[in-house]
Amino acid sequence: xxxxxxxxxxxxxxSGSWSGSRSRSRSGPLLLLGVAACVLYQVLVVPRNRLRSxxxxxxxxxxxxxxxxxxxxxxEAQQVQVLGQKPPRPPxxxxxxxxxxxxxxxxxxxxxxxxxxxxxxxxTSRYAETGHILRTRDGVGGWSLLLCLTSSERSCLRRITxxxxxxxxxxxxxxxxxxxxxxxxxxxxxxxxxxxxxxSDLHMEPHxxxxxxxxxxxxxxSLFARVQAPPPALVAMVNVYxxxxxxxxxxxxxxxxxxxxxxxxxxxxxxxLRDFLTSHDALHQVKKVIGGVLLAATNQKQPTASRCVSCxxxxxxxxxxxxxxxxxxxxxxxxxxFWSLSDDTLDRQVTRDQVLEDTLDFLLSPETHLSPETGQxxxxxxxxxxxxxxxxxxxxxxSSSSPLDVLLVQVADFYSVKTNISxxxxxxxxxxxxxxxxxxxxxxxxxxxxxxxTAPPLALTPxxxxxxxxYRAEVTFDTVTVRIRPEPVSPACRVHLDEHRGPRMANYPxxxxxxxxxxxxxxxxxxxxxxxxxxxxHVYRESRPSLPMFGDHVTCSxxxxxxxxxLPAQSCGLxxxxxxxxxxxxxxxxxxxxxxxxxxxxxxxxxxxSVSPVFLSVPGRWVVPCLSCSDNRTCDWREVVWQPExxxxxxxxxxxxxxxxxxxxxxxxxxxxxxxxxxxLMERVNSSLEDWDKVHETLVHRDLNGGxxxxxxxxxxxxxxxxxxxxxxxETLLQLLDRSRPLENSNRTVLVVGxxxxxxxxxxxxxxxxxxxxxxxxxxVVVKSLxxxxxxxxxxxxxxxxxxxxxLHRDNSDIIAAAKHHGxxxxxxxxxxxxxxKEFLAGRCACHFHEVKRFWSPGETRTTPxxxxxxxxxxxxxxxxxNLPTYHVRGPVNQVYSEILLSRLCPRTRD
Numbered sequence: 001x002x003x004x005x006x007x008x009x010x011x012x013x014x015s016g017s018w019s020g021s022r023s024r025s026r027s028g029p030l031l032l033l034g035v036a037a038c039v040l041y042q043v044l045v046v047p048r049n050r051l052r053s054x055x056x057x058x059x060x061x062x063x064x065x066x067x068x069x070x071x072x073x074x075x076e077a078q079q080v081q082v083l084g085q086k087p088p089r090p091p092x093x094x095x096x097x098x099x100x101x102x103x104x105x106x107x108x109x110x111x112x113x114x115x116x117x118x119x120x121x122x123x124t125s126r127y128a129e130t131g132h133i134l135r136t137r138d139g140v141g142g143w144s145l146l147l148c149l150t151s152s153e154r155s156c157l158r159r160i161t162x163x164x165x166x167x168x169x170x171x172x173x174x175x176x177x178x179x180x181x182x183x184x185x186x187x188x189x190x191x192x193x194x195x196x197x198x199x200s201d202l203h204m205e206p207h208x209x210x211x212x213x214x215x216x217x218x219x220x221x222s223l224f225a226r227v228q229a230p231p232p233a234l235v236a237m238v239n240v241y242x243x244x245x246x247x248x249x250x251x252x253x254x255x256x257x258x259x260x261x262x263x264x265x266x267x268x269x270x271x272x273l274r275d276f277l278t279s280h281d282a283l284h285q286v287k288k289v290i291g292g293v294l295l296a297a298t299n300q301k302q303p304t305a306s307r308c309v310s311c312x313x314x315x316x317x318x319x320x321x322x323x324x325x326x327x328x329x330x331x332x333x334x335x336x337x338f339w340s341l342s343d344d345t346l347d348r349q350v351t352r353d354q355v356l357e358d359t360l361d362f363l364l365s366p367e368t369h370l371s372p373e374t375g376q377x378x379x380x381x382x383x384x385x386x387x388x389x390x391x392x393x394x395x396x397x398x399s400s401s402s403p404l405d406v407l408l409v410q411v412a413d414f415y416s417v418k419t420n421i422s423x424x425x426x427x428x429x430x431x432x433x434x435x436x437x438x439x440x441x442x443x444x445x446x447x448x449x450x451x452x453x454t455a456p457p458l459a460l461t462p463x464x465x466x467x468x469x470x471y472r473a474e475v476t477f478d479t480v481t482v483r484i485r486p487e488p489v490s491p492a493c494r495v496h497l498d499e500h501r502g503p504r505m506a507n508y509p510x511x512x513x514x515x516x517x518x519x520x521x522x523x524x525x526x527x528x529x530x531x532x533x534x535x536x537x538h539v540y541r542e543s544r545p546s547l548p549m550f551g552d553h554v555t556c557s558x559x560x561x562x563x564x565x566x567l568p569a570q571s572c573g574l575x576x577x578x579x580x581x582x583x584x585x586x587x588x589x590x591x592x593x594x595x596x597x598x599x600x601x602x603x604x605x606x607x608x609x610s611v612s613p614v615f616l617s618v619p620g621r622w623v624v625p626c627l628s629c630s631d632n633r634t635c636d637w638r639e640v641v642w643q644p645e646x647x648x649x650x651x652x653x654x655x656x657x658x659x660x661x662x663x664x665x666x667x668x669x670x671x672x673x674x675x676x677x678x679x680x681l682m683e684r685v686n687s688s689l690e691d692w693d694k695v696h697e698t699l700v701h702r703d704l705n706g707g708x709x710x711x712x713x714x715x716x717x718x719x720x721x722x723x724x725x726x727x728x729x730x731e732t733l734l735q736l737l738d739r740s741r742p743l744e745n746s747n748r749t750v751l752v753v754g755x756x757x758x759x760x761x762x763x764x765x766x767x768x769x770x771x772x773x774x775x776x777x778x779x780x781v782v783v784k785s786l787x788x789x790x791x792x793x794x795x796x797x798x799x800x801x802x803x804x805x806x807x808l809h810r811d812n813s814d815i816i817a818a819a820k821h822h823g824x825x826x827x828x829x830x831x832x833x834x835x836x837x838k839e840f841l842a843g844r845c846a847c848h849f850h851e852v853k854r855f856w857s858p859g860e861t862r863t864t865p866x867x868x869x870x871x872x873x874x875x876x877x878x879x880x881x882x883n884l885p886t887y888h889v890r891g892p893v894n895q896v897y898s899e900i901l902l903s904r905l906c907p908r909t910r911d
Contacts, residue, residue, distance in 0.1 A: 092144040094120040099151025104459040128159030174313040180297040204329040253389035268340025282325040291393035346453045358388045444493035444523035447532030455483040506795040511841040549636035556629040557621040574629040587647035591826040620644040660906035665710040671755035676850035680898040689887040712740040747780040754784025761818040783819040786812040788833040789847020850894035
């Protein structure tokens, strides 16, 4: 009988009635499914009921299984034949209403990418009222799929007439269910009240519906109230994500991802639902509880205008488990919510996008539309392919189940059995998805990224695509850090930032200008990671917003930024600046004399260090012309200058500088900030910089100033080495002196020592001891004091709190006092960098206020695209050939304290 009916259905589909009018063509699949439902009800349900009464009988079960197999396989064969006869489908059109979200938001990008992969022509608009494609007389337009993002939902509900939708049109909203789970109409969960009156058992709390403004507090109270209940046990709050694809008949699916919060781990974490619900009974109870709530909500009377036969929607059900495998529904949201996940780790965006992408893949089968005449065929396709969704309702048949419910359950049962009885034995199903490569210890095959997540969100150019490897993004001046987390397409692949064993996610400092972030997609299945693909994001950070000076202006000054107030007793931000009318004299020191100048020598070092920093005079301020001192956006930041108190540092012209440094040796010992001052000096003396390297050892340049000036450098400290292997400060200093000999015991030998934050008064005592022992006690020593840096929360390196930065300022004062005691010159770089700490350049420490740019001579085409800043030049860049590169040291803050250094090496002769 089954074979005869299937043959008759096939003849019907192949007859002229199928190929005739459009209205007849729609009736074919529906008639086939109607016949199938009747046959399946007789063939499957009756034997199944008989099977329940024949405990222990195996033959009826096998017969039912074989009949189900023949039925579904015959149905699939008919569908293949019918689809093969249909003409090619025209391109489908999808509209994404973004609301307040930007086009570069990851949610919008995922919709665009997935829909384009499924042959949709995608258009975006902000709201339904402004979208021209929706401006039609009947309010439906020529689209196939309408996706209303959260911030555009109200616009959709006002504009779209859901009862007038065409059969091929889909919308991601279910107005009836949205109304059921809201407080519209003056009552919460009216279906819950009605269910209580009729004696129905819904495991649902009365506050579970309605406005979610106080949701967080209610849910936390609900969770911790259960913790106090004896006996103490694990109490868990679980967010599960439910996809409803049909209201009548009710059809819903449960996503495999859940967000779990417990009384023992209050911070939410993402888990596989099957991993959290370890028993089959617990999963069964979850389905039963949620299915009962959905069924009660859909059974209430709904106005015709709010019905939508082609709609679907994602819901968030918040469940609480407390001493039982049967949960209680404490909240139902009509959208995806991930409030318990941390924003710091970008888990909210990643989990949201994963569920959305899985939903589109699950719903949008390439063979069929989700429409009334093909809805059950779509259901069959969904149950047939691997997916992160499993059938939620109908999953358990009751005496009130309709024949159509029976059909859905039996089709689902067929696809949930072992694959050796399916029509194609190699096809997995969504009830038993194929194990991921990572679970089987497989290797990385698809080495692409699914998405690049950032906080704050970056507008990538071009828009993200898994096959595009190079991106650019621009951020404002005030954006000083970017958190980045790439997600691979395949769970078998791993991602590392910057290097083979770099972190999966990191917080990056974004220096002014260009910064580069490398993302390595690796195969970690072997003993060593193997790089399969490299993505790069070039982030360009804008300079301070500047208004060119014109017309009347005022002079403003600032000592520190209000965003990092190092000196609490001093003012912050722009202040009106009063210019002294007295003649400005040349500064007699790199650090403007303050309270130290009023102390009569000799002064013991212990006395100097015991003086409170509160009595120190302010060494200088930054001065800038503005239209108003109350708005730093009205300033011309190109004209900002460092103004010491009562004097000025003169700029040494190049001819005078060359004469001044003739037959002199200038030695630098310190970190990269000290090295930046050295290269600035070399460029100023020679008018160009022909050689540059990020050296981390000792080097000596003997060809400076026409061979008349020697410059040496030693990197200290070598922090990357093990503590027992690091050269000491004494050893590094002696090596630099030995490499630079012969040395003259006079100011013809200059020693510049210092760095960001490693220098201490003890280093100055060691320096004095070494110079005395080496008979170099009369050389000119210039101490570069501490500087701003390490003040940002960057992963992998230490970061300083505001209290620690303030303590650093006190340490800097001690170093200056100790240097003065030993008779050394001082460049107070901490005061210079303090007010402009946001103007750091590339580097993870956020302490570099210089960068070296490379330039090739005209006609040279060798470039390194996207690589700028200190990381731009490698040893391999020095290729043989007639066209050699030249370099330029940039950075206005570095220029200021480097020019102060030059003015102290070559002081102006007194009149």
